[in-house]
Amino acid sequence: MQKQIYSDALLRILKHEQQISLESLQIIDESYQMTLFLREVLGELKDHVITFGFSDNSEEIEFFRTIKPQILGKLIYYNKLYRIETACPCPVTSGKLYQKYYANELHHIKEEHNDQISHSEFYRYYRSGRTDRDHEFFELGKINYNSGLSSYVFEIDHHFSTYYDYKVARILAYDLLLTYLLTKISKEAVESRYNEHDICWTDSKNALIEMIYALYCSGSLSSGKVGIRKISDKFQQIFRIDLGDIHHAFHRMKERTGSRTVFLDHLKTSVENYMDKDLV
Structure with a gap:
């Protein structure tokens, strides 16, 4: 029953994401609408988890390693995407200023990722696909404060986070942002190679x-x-x-x-x- 609730939540997100993508004319509107929706879904899951808990440890580990990070990761991604696009100073969608802006954003997220995520022992553990220490990382009340954790750990809701579910969400969000920004930059690089002999639209x-x-x-x-x-x-x-x-x-x-x-x-x-x- 619990797993069905989690699966339904992920399916709702996928369908809503597709619908918003069809209806939205701008990425700013799409990212804003998805941010609101994902916050709502995450809030519903939090109420459910706090009220009913988990049937066993394996369900708890699956939730904090897989289910919640997928939702929180997309929330972080769309929120960051909204901030990137609304802060873009370019009045046009091409040119050197346009490309430089997205290149700088890419540099910033890479630096942040390297400083806070990729050099950690947990990152290597997660990326390698290991599961032998999942009981330490993805069960409530198992946080090891002796390992020099980020100060964020003191701000989390300990009834709905193991701290490491947030780390996984950050990894997933980074992957999405990396793809988005590289696409933006490569698009401009391709367009910069066009010349007057390429196909162009000559009608209205x-x-x-x-x-x-x-x-x-x-x-x-x-x-x-x-x-x-x-x-x-x-x-x-x-x-x-x-x-x-x-x-x-x-x-x-x-x-x-x-x-x-x-x-x-x-x-x-x-x-x-x-x-x-x-x-x-």
């Missing part, structure tokens, strides 16, 4: 937005499991174009007189005309 911005929404609404990309923001980001990256507020532009299209899909109609006519030429 509204035309491209129309096509992006068509692909999104039809579920043609990733079986419909990718959000409009991510599709838009990819097209802006490919064609090196800033589409601005595509959500607002789409709502203006809905109010058009006559055809509301001018560009899509044009595409259909162009293809049919090309086909007819082959018949001549």
